[in-house]
Amino acid sequence: MAVHGDFSESDVRRAAFTGKSLRKTYVTGETEVHALRGVDLEINAGEILVLLGPSGSGKSTLLNIIGGLDRPTSGELWYDGKELTALDEADLTRFRRANIGFIFQFYNLIPSLTAEENVRLVTDISDRPMNPAEALELVGLQDRRHHFPAQLSGGEQQRVAVARAIAKRPGVLLCDEPTGALDSTTGVRVLETLANANRELGTTLILITHNAGIAAMADRVFNFLDGQIASIEVNQNRVAASEMTW
Numbered sequence: 001m002a003v004h005g006d007f008s009e010s011d012v013r014r015a016a017f018t019g020k021s022l023r024k025t026y027v028t029g030e031t032e033v034h035a036l037r038g039v040d041l042e043i044n045a046g047e048i049l050v051l052l053g054p055s056g057s058g059k060s061t062l063l064n065i066i067g068g069l070d071r072p073t074s075g076e077l078w079y080d081g082k083e084l085t086a087l088d089e090a091d092l093t094r095f096r097r098a099n100i101g102f103i104f105q106f107y108n109l110i111p112s113l114t115a116e117e118n119v120r121l122v123t124d125i126s127d128r129p130m131n132p133a134e135a136l137e138l139v140g141l142q143d144r145r146h147h148f149p150a151q152l153s154g155g156e157q158q159r160v161a162v163a164r165a166i167a168k169r170p171g172v173l174l175c176d177e178p179t180g181a182l183d184s185t186t187g188v189r190v191l192e193t194l195a196n197a198n199r200e201l202g203t204t205l206i207l208i209t210h211n212a213g214i215a216a217m218a219d220r221v222f223n224f225l226d227g228q229i230a231s232i233e234v235n236q237n238r239v240a241a242s243e244m245t246w
């Protein structure tokens, strides 16, 4: 897909996470669930990282902690030299607004707003956003910007969600099953737009999937098991999103 825009490396907020002994325990009544059991990690700025693992192994818990939506029960998390686990709520919210874009399985677009208006919701409250039209061009939807979500296919709606997430130029994109609701061809198109953001904007991309095929586009894969990173795979030869099928 062609990508236009005047983005330079200096536009990118450099990102690198370091996690030390991250634990998360959920307590419900008498029951304790150990969702993360002492996770140590390094996430490189600008990499594509895939989190794989069985249901309940802690992937979403980690993603939410990395994105500042939740806090670990214990342990430290650092981003770009700052300790996120030491921030108060207001500063954690500021970190999240400035640095993190989220993409979920279901697109969470506002039905009564056009594609462009959905993106504008984010750009209106960001420091130095892209123009919404420019963000939609990056995901190949410049011709659909005046369409409402109901007038777009599932894959197109997810690409609007990607445009919304990248429009504030976040250093990090966190994606929880971004193709879970899509067929293979449409899912590949969405992954291409994510890979484009990684390549063109230098955005660090962290992606949860149940689909082991998607791991082929990653630089590295964290394999989760029972609240821990059981193994890490390094892909010497990353496969282009456009060449993947499942």
Ligand SMILES: Nc1ncnc2c1ncn2[C@@H]1O[C@H](COP(=O)(O)OP(=O)(O)OP(=O)(O)O)[C@@H](O)[C@H]1O
Residues within 6 Å of the ligand: 026, 027, 028, 033, 034, 035, 053, 054, 055, 056, 057, 058, 059, 060, 061, 062
């Ligand atoms: N808010 C919560 N309260 C209590 N337990 C929770 C909560 N959120 C998650 N858990 C539990 O923590 C464990 C890890 O959940 P998590 O959602 O991180 O797993 P996951 O690997 O993302 O699973 P899936 O692939 O099914 O999304 C699970 O046992 C889950 O039931």
